[in-house]
Structure formats: C-alpha cells, structure tokens
Amino acid sequence: MNFLFDKDTWQEIYSSIRKNKMRTGITIIGVMWGIFLLVVLLGAAKGVENNFNKLFGNFATNSVFVWAQQTSKPFKGFQEGKSLTLKVSDLESIKSEIKGLEFVVPRHQTQAMAINDFKSGTFGIFGDYPELDKVQKKDMVYGRFINDNDINQKKKVCVIEEEIYKQLFDKDVYPIGAYIKINDINYKVVGMYKEGQIGSGGPQGNIHIPFTTFQQVYNRGDSVGWMMITGKMEYDISQIEADVKLLLRNLHKVHPNDERAFGSFNLGERIAQVTGFLTGMQFLTWFVGIATLIAGVFAIGNILLITVKERTKEIGIRRALGAKPWEIKRQIILESVFLTSIAGALGIIFGGLVLMLIDATIGSGPDAALTNPTVDIPVVIIAAVTLVVLGTLIGLIPAHTAVSIRPIEALREE
C-alpha cells in the first residue's frame, strides 16, 4: 500500500485529472448530484417528521376528546334529536367505571373579546383544570398554569398564549400581573406559554381561565363543554373511547347503539396514522435515496468505461513502456476513488447549504412547512463511503477491460 503515500502516484492522478477537464467535470457532477439528492431528501423527510412531532408533541398521544351532540335514535320515550349535555357527575362515573384512565379533564370553551387598554381581539376562552397541563403540555414562557387554588377560590386569573400577548401587549412589557378584560370582567394574567399547533379554539389564540370561574361567569351550572380523556400507556385508547361513550349513552338514557349521540376525536388513532405515514415516507426517502446512489454508481462506472475506451491508446503506450497491468488498474481505480470522494464531499456540502437555505426561509415560525431539516452525519458519511466503494467496484470493470486489451491492439487504435 506504499503507493498510496507516494507523491508520484498522486502526481500522475492529478495530471490525468487536470488535463481531462470534461471527463472530470461530468464524473463529479454525476456523483455530486446523487449525494446531493440523498442529503436534501433525507433532510426534507426529517423536516416533515419534526413538523409532525411539533404538532403533536405537546399532546399525550393516547388521548381522546369526547363531547355531547344530539341523539339520532328515539329511546325510552324520547324522540330522536334530543340535545345532550355532559355533566360534572358524568366525570365521576367515568373515573369510577372505566379502567385504565390516566386523566379525565373537563373543559369549557367559548369565544369572547379580550381588551387591554386600547388593544383588543377575539379569542378562544377556555375553562380549565390544572390537569390540562399534563394532557396537553404547556411550554410556559412566563409565570405558571392554573392551579388548584385558582379552582377552589374561583379566581379571576388567566393564562394566555404568546400570540395573544403579541396582540394585546406592547413589546417588552412583562405581562404577568397585568389585567385583561373579558366580557367586562378583569382577569389577572398569571402565565404565558408558547403556542401549540393544534387544539386552538379561537381564531387568534387561547386564553385559559379556571374551570370553576368559567362555570360561574358564563352560567354553565354543572355542565361540561367537552372532556379530554387520557389512557394509561398499556391500555388501548380505542377501547377506552368506546367504553366511555357506551357509559355516557347509558347515563344519559340514550339508545345503546346511537353512535352519533356523543362525538369523539381519537388523537391516538390520528397519531398512529401520521406515524404510519411518516414511516412510509421514510421508507420512500430511503428507497429513492438508495436508488439515486445506485444510479450514481452506475454513472461513475459508465464514465470510467468511456474514459478507458478513450484512453486505450494511452494505456497501450504506458504498457509498452513497462507499466504492469496492476499499475494501470491501480491508477484507474485511484482516479475514480479520488473523484468520487471529492464529488461526494461537494454533494454533502451543497446539500447541507440547501438544507440551511430551506431552514432559513420556510423552516421556522408557526407555518413552517419543514422544521429544522437535518441529516445525521454518520448516515451521510456511510452513504458517501458506500458510493465510493461501489464506484470503485464498478470501476474495476473498466480497469479490467483496460488491461485485457493487448497493448498491441491498443497501440493500433488511432
């Protein structure tokens, strides 16, 4: 392996590469394109995955939302179309009857205008329990979420989303302790959190007030708007969903088969679908990536084959001058390894630059299409090394062709 460190070997390769610019250029572009595509594809796929993670990341994955609708079947003397309302007492029944529950969180929801000095906006107003923070993690920027004390004393406090802060407060004003007015009642701001992606009730952001305060202010008695139910990890959320709805139909004297009386949204199922989609997309990315790499490898082989054809005479001369077959092979292979390595490195660099560009333009903010598109360095290096190794193996074919032509035939070629 001494020749690898021999200056002359590289001098030969350098001069052969430098003096055949066209050939060198085409080879480099071919390989670079393959690696470039792989890097960008993997990065983009990662970006989409990150995006989904951001969307669902702050929700407990095995959650189901349940709300009351209207009956669709007559039952026990009631006509169909009876309006139903969830009651606080339903929660207790659910908690005691259904197995495998983690949390059952009742919520109320409405829309109202909130005012701070001369600024105002219409937002979603939620009546919440402290447990919400466990089901749907709030990333607090300032202050705290609603606590038990707020619930017990029906305090006039609120927790706002960052978006609302931007609309109602001047820049650089510390919002905690300030008062905002909702339906002519002043609420003290006790916390602010970074906006989540789904579960937004209002058009412009969410304001959370204690559940008990909401009940009193909006005169909701013992009713519950809707509830979020979280199952323990080892329990099937779809089964919990079905059980809860059956129990509710029973409690509210609804026909046991009336599927439309209570609505629900199974987040666990949705997430499973998205995860399946992501897995499919990753598979596709790898498939396309590997296919591109193989195409790249064949491109190298092809170019080398043309190269050898083009250099038949030169190879013949070299052999007449005493080059051993292995020396010819070695040079062709080293040339290909050298070119593919350079091209691979360039492909990685350009791919990285494009990902940085994507990140800088559409990669941030709430509407980002791709979040933080990245590729793992080991993955890229393995891909590049694979390309070089396969390129070399393919390069063996033309190298073999080169030395199998008898020098005399090579020299005759004009």
Add this chain to the structure above:
Amino acid sequence: MIKIEKLHKSYPIGKDSLHVLKGLDLHIKEGEFVSIMGSSGSGKSTLLNIVGLLDGHDEGNYYLNGQKIENLDEKKAAILRNKFLGFVFQSFNLITYKTAVENIALPLYYQGMGRKERQKIAMQYLDKVGLKDRANHLPSELSGGEKQRVAVARALATKPKVILADEPTGALDSKTSHAVMELLKEINREGMTVFVITHEEDIAEQTDRIVRLKDGVIISDEKVNKSVNV
C-alpha cells in the same frame, strides 16, 4: 541478443486462421543495426510485436538477451519490456497531455525511480536529442521530427538492450527522416542494438544489415556494404 528459431505465428480470422509467420530464423547480435524490409502483409509488424513482447508466438523459440521467452504473463512481459526494450513508433505515441520531459520520464516512473532523478535523466536524454529548450512543451507544440526525437529519447531513457523502431520515419518528410536516422545511427555507434522496420529502401540502406521478409518467410539476409555509406 535476439535469437529466433523456427518462429510461427497465426491469427484467427473468423473460423479460419491466417498464417503470418512461417518458420523464421533470425539471429541479431549485440550492437547490430538491422532493418527488416517488406511490403505490407509480409509479417514484419507481427515480427516486431513478438520481438517487442507485445504479442506472443505460437511455435518456435525466442531468446531475448539469452533468456527464453515462453508463457509470459502480462506482468513479466511488462518488466522485461521496461528493462530490455525501447520502442519508437511510426505515430510517435507520446502521451498528449504530458510535456516532452514528462514523456521521457514515464518509463523511469514505471521502473520505480524517484521523481528528481527521473527528471534529471529525462533532461539528459532530451539534451542528447537536441531538444533541451523544448522540455516543457506538449507534443502538440512540437513538429513531427521533434516528436520522434522525443520518442527516441524516451526509448533510450531506461538504457535498454534493444531499440525497436516501427517505421520510425513513416510519418516524416525526407529531411527530418534523415535527422532521425542520423540519431539512430549515432545511438548504434554508442553500442546499442537497433532494430528498424521499414518498407523504404533508402531507410533500410542506412542500416548495417537488411533482412527481407515476404509472405512470412525471410527471402534474403545481407550485410550492407559499409563502404557505400562511408
């Protein structure tokens, strides 16, 4: 130096085979200046290829520098070519992207010689053929005669035992032909065995011995009367 006994060679052409060399006997001693004459198809190029170890023979014996040549693989052939033989071709066969001095240094590279030494020797031979000022020119920047002189210098660089020249003046006009022949004569006077293949009578007459080939057999082998040249 070169001893050939009952050499046969045929090439397959489709299902038939073409019998090119039909039992040649030839003995060339060290220091001789020999030309092989013959029209195209006489087998002279085939003979040169076999002598130059660029091709194998079918039957008969071939001794190069006392060593019997048989069952050569490409690697051994390459080593022998590099050690004993220097080639000069009709179409020069310089590597187009290498300068004159780099072309001359190439066989030395395959001998495993260091770069500086290679460069030094290459310059010496370039000087010998009178082209020192053209050292860094590419073949495309040289005239035909200059290219052939570079090729001769390249053939000499490894200090071979035999120079094999295949129609060395075939692509040159009479004036540069003369210069190249003078160069070959000078090399021969220094003791080198020179083996020229040509179909031109006046080129052959400048050598010491003319071997005439026709249809794969030697029809005459005669010494040129030295007094004519002197």
